Amino acid sequence: MGVIHKFCGENRNFRWEGVSVKEYPNDRSKQVTKQEMVGLQDGAKNFAMRYFEVAPGGYTSLDEHQHDHGVMILRGKGRVLLGEQSYEIGFGDAIYIFPHERHQFVNTGDEPLGFLCVIPPKE
Amino acid sequence: MGVIHKFCGENRNFRWEGVSVKEYPNDRSKQVTKQEMVGLQDGAKNFAMRYFEVAPGGYTSLDEHQHDHGVMILRGKGRVLLGEQSYEIGFGDAIYIFPHERHQFVNTGDEPLGFLCVIPPKE
Numbered sequence: 369m370g371v372i373h374k375f376c377g378e379n380r381n382f383r384w385e386g387v388s389v390k391e392y393p394n395d396r397s398k399q400v401t402k403q404e405m406v407g408l409q410d411g412a413k414n415f416a417m418r419y420f421e422v423a424p425g426g427y428t429s430l431d432e433h434q435h436d437h438g439v440m441i442l443r444g445k446g447r448v449l450l451g452e453q454s455y456e457i458g459f460g461d462a463i464y465i466f467p468h469e470r471h472q473f474v475n476t477g478d479e480p481l482g483f484l485c486v487i488p489p490k491e
Numbered sequence: 492m493g494v495i496h497k498f499c500g501e502n503r504n505f506r507w508e509g510v511s512v513k514e515y516p517n518d519r520s521k522q523v524t525k526q527e528m529v530g531l532q533d534g535a536k537n538f539a540m541r542y543f544e545v546a547p548g549g550y551t552s553l554d555e556h557q558h559d560h561g562v563m564i565l566r567g568k569g570r571v572l573l574g575e576q577s578y579e580i581g582f583g584d585a586i587y588i589f590p591h592e593r594h595q596f597v598n599t600g601d602e603p604l605g606f607l608c609v610i611p612p613k614e
Contacts, residue, residue: 370573370592375564375583384585405585406561406609412587414611415538417561438529438540440607441498450493460498462507462528464535469493484563486529486609488537 371410382419382443382482392420392428399426399475415486420473422446422481427474435487437465444481447474494533505542505566505605515543515551522549522598538609543596545569545604550597558610560588567604570597 373384383389384405392400400422407416419442422428430449439448445458449472450465457463457473465471475481496507506512507528515523523545530539542565545551553572562571568581572595573588580586580596588594598604 369576370589370594371587372571372573372578372580373585375581375585377583382583384583387585405563406587410587411589412559412561414559415561415609417563417585417609436535436537438535438538438609440528440540448495450495453492455495457495458498460500460505460507462496462498462510462540464494464529464533466493466534471493484607486538486540486561488611 371406373405380443380479382421382480384419399423400428413489415488418485418487420483420485422473422475424475424478424480426481428472430470430472432468432470434467435490436467436469437463437471438486439463439465440484442482442484444475444479445477446481447476448472449474494529496528503566503602505544505603507542522546523551536612538611541608541610543606543608545596545598547598547601547603549604551595553593553595555591555593557590558613559590559592560586560594561609562586562588563607565605565607567598567602568600569604570599571595572597 392402403419515525526542
């Protein structure tokens with residue numbers, strides 16, 4: 369049968385049962401965490417759903433890679449760099465980042481900036 | 492550059508700029524709406540991100556198909572049928588539905604049951 373990772377966030381923490389919280393590998397600032405709620409470990413071969421959280425004052429690494437992203441902001445506020453332009457983002461905003469498009473998420477608020485991020489299978 | 496669909500929900504409506512609200516084609520009950528925030532119309536060829544909303548008392552059609560789903564509950568509460576078993580669901584719960592797994596979402600609460608649903612490209 370399918371897999372359910374129950375949300376178990378308390379005190380405004382976003383956590384899921386059976387999902388470990390990892391440092392984001394490319395992040396040297398130690399201000400970004402990653403949780404993978406749907407992925408290969410669940411048998412999902414066609415896409416992965418991850419939750420990233422950026423601490424106040426933090427930002428994700430400046431990325432540019434082959435795979436595309438589908439993003440939805442779940443908490444906090446900030447800015448996203450897409451190519452050469454930066455845009456304000458907040459709860460619910462949905463973003464599509466093209467393959468090879470330069471991108472970066474910056475937390476500009478006082479609380480964590482959290483977002484769901486979908487990727488296709490990595491080659 | 493990438494595409495941003497700003498969240499423009501007011502009065503607890505979940506709506507996005509540039510995204511139309513559609514009846515879910517398989518739904519005969521008229522109690523389910525669908526909005527596609529990331530998909531082919533945005534140039535996304537590797538996955539689609541959609542938001543479904545089920546009215547109180549409503550349910551999605553009993554589905555069983557080749558493509559898999561990644562789901563996150565964004566509002567309300569209900570139950571999901573996975574194969575032969577039904578499970579309680581609420582905010583933040585992450586669900587992976589396997590290819591060919593029978594599934595159905597039922598709203599058991601007093602407010603809309605809303606969830607994000609990811610699919611791979613359909614053949």
